Amino acid sequence: MPPDGLPADSFDELALVADCLSADSNQVRVRNQRFVSAEIAKNGHFFDTVESTPLTQQQRVASVVMEDRNLLVAAAGSGKTSTIVGKIGYALSTGQYTPDDILLLAFNADAAKELDDRANKQLRALLPDGKRIKARTFHALGLEIIGTAKGRKPSVAAFAAGDELSDSVFIEQLLAELLAEDPGFAVNWLMFRAVCFKAAEDPVEFETTAEWEQYVRIHGDYRDGKRGFLTMAGEVVKSQGELAIANWLYLQGVEYEYERPYEYDTATVQHRQYQPDFYLPAIETYLEHYALDKNGNVPAAFGEKYAQAMAWKQQLHADKATQLITTTFGDFVSGELFPKLEAELKSCSPTRRSRALVSQKRRHVGRAFR
Numbered sequence: 001m002p003p004d005g006l007p008a009d010s011f012d013e014l015a016l017v018a019d020c021l022s023a024d025s026n027q028v029r030v031r032n033q034r035f036v037s038a039e040i041a042k043n044g045h046f047f048d049t050v051e052s053t054p055l056t057q058q059q060r061v062a063s064v065v066m067e068d069r070n071l072l073v074a075a076a077g078s079g080k081t082s083t084i085v086g087k088i089g090y091a092l093s094t095g096q097y098t099p100d101d102i103l104l105l106a107f108n109a110d111a112a113k114e115l116d117d118r119a120n121k122q123l124r125a126l127l128p129d130g131k132r133i134k135a136r137t138f139h140a141l142g143l144e145i146i147g148t149a150k151g152r153k154p155s156v157a158a159f160a161a162g163d164e165l166s167d168s169v170f171i172e173q174l175l176a177e178l179l180a181e182d183p184g185f186a187v188n189w190l191m192f193r194a195v196c197f198k199a200a201e202d203p204v205e206f207e208t209t210a211e212w213e214q215y216v217r218i219h220g221d222y223r224d225g226k227r228g229f230l231t232m233a234g235e236v237v238k239s240q241g242e243l244a245i246a247n248w249l250y251l252q253g254v255e256y257e258y259e260r261p262y263e264y265d266t267a268t269v270q271h272r273q274y275q276p277d278f279y280l281p282a283i284e285t286y287l288e289h290y291a292l293d294k295n296g297n298v299p300a301a302f303g304e305k306y307a308q309a310m311a312w313k314q315q316l317h318a319d320k321a322t323q324l325i326t327t328t329f330g331d332f333v334s335g336e337l338f339p340k341l342e343a344e345l346k347s348c349s350p351t352r353r354s355r356a357l358v359s360q361k362r363r364h365v366g367r368a369f370r
Contacts, residue, residue: 039064043090050089050122051082052204053297063087066096077202077294077333081114085122088133092126099127104135112137194232194247195338200240203291203329206301231258241289241329241337242277248338249278254345256280256287264320274316276324283348285323288313294330323348 019027040047040060047063048054055063059079062072063086074080088104091097104119106112116135120127127133136144147153178185198219206212221230228236229243232250235258237243242258249256259275266274278287290310291299298307317324325344331337 036061036064039090043093046089046093047086050086052207052300053293053295055079055082055086056295059083059086063090066091076335081118084115085119088119089123089126092123099131099133102133103141104133105138105141106135107138109137112140191248191251194251195244198229198240198243200244200329200332202293202333203239203299203301204293204297206299209301209303212299212301237277239289239291239329241291241327241332244332244337245278245287245289245327245341248341249280252342254280255282262286262316263322264316266316274313276313280345283323283345285325285348286317287325287327289327290329292328292330294334296328296330 016027019025040057043064047060056079059082062070062083072080072083074083084104088102091102092099104112104115106115112135116133119133119135123133143153143156175189179189201215201219203212206215216227216229220228221236223230223234223236226236228238229240230236231243231246233246235246237246237258246256246258257279259277260279262274262276276286277289279285280287288310291302291306293299298304298310314324314326325341327337327340331340
């Protein structure tokens with residue numbers, strides 16, 4: 001009941017105002033949800049095309065929401081850079097901001113360069129001629145502000161300026177102490193150096209085969225007439241995903257053969273014999289690693305034939321009743337690759353002779369850890 005002397009319609013309006021002023025306002029929450037859904041729908045084409053793969057629903061929500069302060073918590077490889085590019089693009093395309101209104105910051109120079117390159121490449125159609133979105137580090141921004149205010153940039157101590165020599169000396173000393181004091185760290189450090197030390201570029205980022213091949217030439221290895229990535233066992237594999245798998249198998253003491261010809265003849269006039277990525281003789285199982293992202297998409301650089309080849313391999317193994325394990329680059333980025341491999345290997349039942357071979361190699365690798 002409304003208070004005495006207060007019209008019913010006025011009471012309803014006051015109740016609405018009270019709800020809107022509440023920290024947990026239902027009216028505001030519903031209105032915001034409708035607004036976000038409408039904006040995502042209206043800008044669907046932009047979010048589908050701003051990056052090489054369409055943004056996810058969560059990335060679209062993060063792009064549209066423009067509160068005074070937003071905190072996004074995201075795991076490694078979850079698409080933070082794509083989200084930032086999407087958010088900037090949404091702000092520009094809807095006219096809410098201009099390039100001069102945007103300050104893009106990162107914690108280190110490499111991240112700043114990646115943000116700068118990606119934002120200006122993907123959003124070039126939204127930028128006026130001659131305009132760029134400049135990504136900076138916090139350190140560079142601070143120096144720029146001080147220089148503008150005082151007319152000269154200050155000199156900064158080497159350790160504060162991120163001097164590479166000072167950083168490397170400090171890290172080397174820290175590593176030496178940890179390796180000497182903590183056997184568990186020594187094992188983990190060996191695993192890291194062998195499996196994950198060299199940063200792997202996501203194949204989805206390459207638009208053409210030529211771009212991918214250039215990347216391998218610059219960052220890969222060359223041995224015995226082959227170009228790729230050199231494993232601990234001394235062979236050259238084609239990708240960093242395969243490199244991680246090969247090194248992980250080696251350190252776990254799991255015997256494998258790289259690109260061993262398939263046990264059934266598949267060669268034709270048009271195609272050579274099928275050679276799966278890995279063969280694990282202890283469990284008589286093949287392992288194929290595919291350059292797919294977390295959503296199962298094939299990189300543009302690899303083309304439609306790549307997807308067709310995947311389907312052919314799957315069908316071949318099904319027809320011949322040969323065991324096949326499959327992994328993806330998305331598994332590697334998300335951190336699921338090695339737990340997945342471990343679970344797959346444990347689910348298989350090796351023969352007594354195979355168990356003996358694996359056990360013998362594990363003892364050999366175990367000595368290396370000690």
